[in-house]
Structure formats: C-alpha cells, structure tokens
Amino acid sequence: MHKVKVGLISFAHLHAVSYLQALLKRQDVEVVGIADEDRERVEPYIQTYSIPYYADYHDLLNSSVDAVIISSENSRHAEMTIQAAQHRKHVLCEKPLGISKDEMQRMITVCKENGVQLMTSFPNRYIPMVVQAKDVISRGEIGRIVAVKATNKGEMIGGWFNDRTRSGGGSVIDHTVHVMDLLNWIFGSPAVEVYAEASNIFHDIEVEDTGMVHVKYANGVIAALDASWSRTRAFPYKRDLTMELIGTEGVISIDYFAQINEVYSETMGHAEWSYWGDDKDQMLIEDFITCLKEKRPVSITGEDGYNSTIIALAAYESIRLKRPVNL
Template identity: 80%
Template sequence: MHKVKVGMISFAHLHAVSYLQALALRPDVELVGIADENRERVEPFIQQYQLPYFADYRELLAGDADVVIISSENSKHAQMTIEAAQHKKHVLCEKPLGLSREEMRRMIEACEENGVQLMTSFPNRYIPMVIAAKEAIDRGEIGRVVAVKATNKGEMIGGWFNDRTLSGGGALIDHTVHVMDLLNWILRSRAVEVYAESGSLFHGIDIDDAGMVHVKYENGTIVALDASWSRTHAFPYKRDLTMEIIGTEGVISIDYFAQINEVFSEATGHAEWSYWGDNKDEMLIDDFIHCIKEGKPVSITGEDGYNSTVIALAAYEAIRLKKPVSL
C-alpha cells in the first residue's frame, strides 16, 4: 500500500491535535514529524506517537513529506504555505487562509505554480446535518432562500488569539470565516455587501470579543451572524454553530451541538455537555487524504478560503468606516 507521508507544522491552533489523532488511525498514512518552535507544546504528541521533532519547519519541508498540515498562528499561514508549495508539498492550511487579499492570492498562486493542492481547513462542511440542509435547499424544498440567521459563538481561548499581529483580529475573524464558507457553499452565490459592528464586551481585552456581521448576497439573500467569544468558562460547552435558513416555502434549523449528553459533575463543580455526534475533523482528514491519494481536486480549495476570509476583512473595514462595504 502506498502510504501518504504527512508532516505537521505548528500546534498553535487546537485543530492540530484532532487532525493528528485522525491521521494516526489511518493505515495509509505515515507521520514523518512535527515542526514547532515551541517544543513544550508538542512534546506530549512526539512522545505518544514516537515522531521526529523539528524546531524549524524548514527542516521538515526539506524532507520527504508528500503533505503538510499547517496549524500555526494566522499571520504565519502565508509564508509557510508558500514555502511548502516551493518544496512541492500539498497543503492543508488552518483558517482563516490569510490576513490580506494579497497574501492569500500569493498562497493560491504558489500552489498552482508548483502543481500542489491547497485545501482550507473548514471541517464544518462535513457535518451531516449541514450536508442534508444543503441537499434539501438544492432540491428546492424550502423555495428560494431569503435570509439566514446564524451564530458561531465560542469562549475566548486567549494567548496569540488576542494578539492582533499574530491573529489579524479577534472573535470576528475567528468565527466569521466558518459560517461564511458554509453559506458561500450552500447558497452558490457571491457576497456583495458587508456591514458589521464589534466591541470588547465580555473580557475587558484590547481586541474584539463581540461581533455582529450582516452580509448581502448577489442572489438577494441577507445574512445576520453573531460571531462572538461570549461563552464563559462555566458554560457547559465551549462553542456553538446554529443556522436558521429561511426560504419562501419553509425554514431549516441547524444546531450542530445539539448532539450531546448532559453531565452533572462533582469533579468540575458545574454541568457539562458530552458531545456524541460525528467527528467532523476526522471526516475532513479522511476526505483530504483520499483526494491526495486519488489525485482528485480537494473539496475545499484555497479559493474557498479566500472567499470566506474577504468577508471577514470587509467586516473590519465596515467597522472602521462605520458604513456598509461593497465587495
């Protein structure tokens, strides 16, 4: 069996852990190492999976990996992706793809020029209820979609997420891109106008932890999204993803984290939710590796990453200008 050789670059973003776990389950994958300038952060995984460690990701790129998975701070995505492409490595890059239109275009072009694939990490596309909703809309079951009310709220992770130079922004960029990718995909239309407001309402930090984003699509659909770090530590689950998709002939409601058991824990001193639904990260990895092995185009491209991020960038521009921004 031909094994796909996969290297992991940075564990700054939490997805890296679940991706590593998913890769380790696959007999057709060989993990060739973890690169992270912070050895302490990755030491448990080096030990558990007996993997080579690289302090400098360029050493990993110089090796024989077929694929690299980049889960670094947002500001490093572009440089790492471009260098990986120059080393002829396929790339799965964490969202948001980049922090400016220019750097995202350079990432996409570098991968095209070097004949490698660039996939953006949007695991929410693999949620069965999201897929079922898209299929129902494609069949015309709720008529024409006129509006969507969505939430993608979470807790504040802190660390580099609160450092604008590394993250590019706060809750708004962190959470807008996920939902906008889903809507770009489901609506098959282009966002044409964005208005947003943000503030620091929950944590007393110097970065947006609350954001409301309004988007108008070319096909007339209007979207309102709450993208905030509004969940406190005591809340039973760290994040949510809901969408109410309103059509001329019906409504579809999605609540991804409804698949839970309620756990009342003496140890933690508060209620918790134990999620039992499908593992979307594992499904994303399965699809990515399948596409690489079969030489098929990846399902969620660099262009998809670009198209969702430009909405978040436009939201910040609208906040700065205090008026709607055309895309």
C-alpha cells in the same frame, strides 16, 4: 500499500491535536514529523506516538513528506504555505487562510505554480445535517431562501488569539469565516455587501470579543451572524454553530452541537456537555488524504478560503468606516 507521508507544522491552533488523532487512525498515512519551535507544546504527542520532532519547519519540508497540515498563528499561514509549495508539498491550512487579500492570493498562486494542492480547513462542510440542508435547498424544497440567522459563538481562548498582529483580529475573523464558507458553498452566490459592528463586552482585551456581521448576497439572501467570544468558562460547551435558513416555503434549523450528553461532575465544578456526534475533523482529514491518493482536486480550495476571509476583512472595514462596504 502506499502510505501518504504527512507532517504537521505548528500546534499553535488547537485543531492540530484532532488532526493528528485523525491521521493516526488511518492505515494509509504515515505521520513523519511534527515541527514546532515550541517543543514543550508538542512534547506529549512526540513522546506518546514516537513521532520525529523538528524545531525548524524547513527541516520537515526538506524531508520525504508528501503533505503538511499547517496549524500556526494566522499571521504565519502565508509564509508557511508558500514555503511548503516551493518544496512541492501539498497543504491543508487552518482557517482563516490568511489575514490579507494579497497574501492569500500569493498563497493560491504559488501552490498552483508548483503543482500542489491547497486545501482550507473548513470541517463544518462535512457535518451531515449541513450536507442534507444544502441538498434540500438545491432541490428547492423550502422555496427561495430569503434570509439566514446564524451564530458561531465561543470561548475567548487568549494567547496569540488576542494579539492582532498574529491573529488578524478577534472574534469577527475567528468565527465569521466558518459560517461564511458554509453560506458561500450552499448558495453558490457571491457576497456583495457587508455591514458589521463589534465591541468588547465580555473581556478586557486588545481585540473585539463581540461582533454582528450582516451580509447581502448576489442572489438576494440576507444573512445575520453573531460571531462572538461570549461563552464563559463555566458554560457546559465552549462553542456553538447554529443556522436558521428561511425560505419562502419552509425553514431549516441547524444546531450542530445539539448532539451531546449532559454530565454533572463535582471534579469539574460545573456541568459539562459530552459531545457524541459526528467527528467533522476526522471527515476533513479523510477527504484530504483521499483526494491526494486519488490525485483529484481537494474539495475545499484555497479560493474557498479566500472567499470566506474577504467577508471577515470587509467586516473590519465596515466597522472602521461605520457603514456598509461593497465587495
């Protein structure tokens, strides 16, 4: 059996761990290396799974690897993706695809010029309740969608996420792109106007920890999103994803992280939610590998990454100008 040779570049983003675990479950994948200038960050994984280590990601790209998964700081996505494409390696890039329009366009162009796939990491598309909601809406079962109320709240992680030069922003860019990708995918209609407000309510940090993002779509839908780092460390689960899709003939309510058991343990000092639901990261990895093996286009493209991120960038422009901005 031919195995797809995959390498991981950077564990700066927490999703890298779940991606690695998903890769290791597959018989048709060989994890050929982990590249990270911070060896201490990846030491547990290279030791536990006997995976070759690269201090310089260029050395990994010069190996026989077929594809790489990039989970670096947001500001390095473009540089690493472009380098990978120039080495003829397929790429799965963590969200947001980039932190500026120009660099994202360059990423997409260079991947196409070198004949490699560029997939954006939006695992929420694989959530069964989201897939079913899209199907129901496509069949017109709740009439015409008129509005969406969504939340994507989380815990303030800290570190480079709070450094605007490396992250591109705070909670707005971190939590807007996931939901906007879902709405772009469900509606198949472009966003045309964005209005946003942001503040620091919960933490004394350089970037915003609270954001409200309002989006108008060409099809007439109006969406409102709470994109914030408002979850405290004592909260039982560190993030949420909810959407209420309001149609003329019905409403669909989605709460992805409702699939939990409540755990009360004195060792933690507070209640915990033990999530037992669908593993969206594993489904993302399965789809990425299958697309590469079958030589078909990836399901979530670089363009998809671009189209969600420009909404977040427009939100920052709206915050700066204190008015709605057109896309």
